[in-house]
Amino acid sequence: MWLRNLLVPISAMFLLLVSLCNLLALPEVGDPTIPEGNEALQRGEYLVNAGGCISCHQNTTAETLQLSGGKELESEFGIFYVPNITPDVDTGIGDWSGKDFLLAMKHGRSPEGGFYFPAFPYRSYAGMVDSDVLDIAAYLLSMPAVESVVPNHETPPWLFSWMMAGWNILADLREPSSETFEGPQLQRGAYLARSLGHCGECHTPRNVLGIPDWRREFVGAELGDGHVEPIDTIALEDWGKEDFAFFLFLGMKPDGEYVGGEMEPVIEHNTSRLTEEDREALAAFFKRDANSDN
Ligand code: HEC
Numbered sequence: 001m002w003l004r005n006l007l008v009p010i011s012a013m014f015l016l017l018v019s020l021c022n023l024l025a026l027p028e029v030g031d032p033t034i035p036e037g038n039e040a041l042q043r044g045e046y047l048v049n050a051g052g053c054i055s056c057h058q059n060t061t062a063e064t065l066q067l068s069g070g071k072e073l074e075s076e077f078g079i080f081y082v083p084n085i086t087p088d089v090d091t092g093i094g095d096w097s098g099k100d101f102l103l104a105m106k107h108g109r110s111p112e113g114g115f116y117f118p119a120f121p122y123r124s125y126a127g128m129v130d131s132d133v134l135d136i137a138a139y140l141l142s143m144p145a146v147e148s149v150v151p152n153h154e155t156p157p158w159l160f161s162w163m164m165a166g167w168n169i170l171a172d173l174r175e176p177s178s179e180t181f182e183g184p185q186l187q188r189g190a191y192l193a194r195s196l197g198h199c200g201e202c203h204t205p206r207n208v209l210g211i212p213d214w215r216r217e218f219v220g221a222e223l224g225d226g227h228v229e230p231i232d233t234i235a236l237e238d239w240g241k242e243d244f245a246f247f248l249f250l251g252m253k254p255d256g257e258y259v260g261g262e263m264e265p266v267i268e269h270n271t272s273r274l275t276e277e278d279r280e281a282l283a284a285f286f287k288r289d290a291n292s293d294n
C-alpha cells in the first residue's frame with residue numbers, strides 16, 4: 001500500500017531527473033578535425049572579420065591585432081569580461097578541439113559542459129555552417145598565444161550561468177521559423193546579416209529577460225544608455241542599395257553624416273573588410289522589398 005502511494009511522487013521525481021539531464025547534456029556535434037593549410041587560414045581570417053569577433057575580443061590596450069580579450073561589456077545583467085581567445089593553453093583556448101569550437105560557437109556551451117552567457121552572441125552564430133566555424137578555429141589557433149587572465153564576470157548574486165539552460169529554451173520558443181530566400185545573393189546576405197554579422201543582436205528589441213523579439217527584427221532597440229537606430233525596410237526606405245553598400249564600406253549615410261557609437265567598430269572591423277560582393281549581398285538582403293532599380 002505504502003509503495004503505491006509513493007509511485008506517483010517517485011515517477012515524478014524520475015521524470016524531473018531525466019528532463020534535467022537532457023537539459024544539461026551536451027548537444028551531439030561530432031568531433032571533426034580542424035582544417036590545416038593556408039586556404040583554411042585565409043577563409044578563417046575573413047570569417048573572423050565578417051563575424052565581428054574583433055570588436056569584442058580585441059585587447060583594448062594592444063596596438064596590433066590581439067584577441068586576448070579583457071574588454072568590459074556592460075549590460076543590465078552585469079558586467080561581462082570578454083575572454084582570451086588566443087591559443088595560450090592556460091589562459092586561452094590553445095587546447096580546443098573542433099568539437100569544443102562547435103559547442104561554443106553554435107550552442108553556447110563550454111568544453112566542461114558549462115553554459116555561456118548570451119553576451120557572447122552564440123545564438124546568432126548558431127546559424128553558421130560547421131565548416132565556417134572550423135575555419136575560424138584554424139585561424140584563431142594559428143595566431144600568437146598571449147598569456148592573459150581576464151577578470152570574472154560581475155553579475156548579480158541571483159544570476160548563474162546554468163540558468164542559461166532555461167533561457168535558451170525560452171529563446172528557442174521565440175525563434176522565428178527559418179525563412180528561405182531565393183537566389184545565392186539573398187541567401188548570402190541573410191547569412192551575413194543574421195548569423196555572422198549578428199546585426200539583430202543590437203538592432204532588434206529584447207524583452208525583460210533579454211530575449212530578442214524576432215517578430216520585430218531590426219526595428220531598433222535600446223543598448224546601454226543609447227538608442228540603436230531601426231534598420232528595417234521602412235527605416236531604410238530612402239536608402240538605395242548602393243547607399244547601403246557604401247555605408248557598410250565607409251560608415252557614411254546618404255545624408256553625408258558619419259555613423260557613430262557602437263556602430264563604428266562594426267564598420268571598422270567587420271563590414272569595411274568584406275568583399276564588395278558581400279556588401280552588395282547585405283544590401284540586397286536589407287533592401288529585399290525594394291524595386292530592383294533602387
Ligand atoms: C558582442 C561581443 C562578442 C562578440 C562579437 C564575439 N564574442 Fe566571443 N565571447 C564574448 C563573451 C562575453 C564571451 C564569454 C561568455 C561567458 O563567459 O559566458 C565570449 C566567449 C567566446 C569563446 C569561449 C572562450 C572561453 O574561454 O571559454 C569563444 C571561443 C569565442 N567567444 C569566440 C568568438 C568568435 C570566434 C567570435 C566571432 C565569430 C566571437 N567570439 C564574437 C563576446 C563576444
Ligand code: HEC
Nearest residue numbers: 193197198199201202227228229231259260261262263266
Ligand atoms: C554592437 C551593436 C551593433 C551591431 C552588431 C550592429 N549595429 Fe548597426 N548600429 C548600432 C548603433 C548603436 C547605431 C546608431 C549609431 C549612431 O548613433 O550613430 C547603428 C546604426 C546603424 C545604421 C544607421 C542607421 C541610421 O538610419 O542612422 C545602419 C544602416 C546599421 N547600423 C546597420 C547595421 C548592420 C547591417 C549590421 C550588421 C552587419 C549592424 N548594423 C550591426 C549598433 C550595432
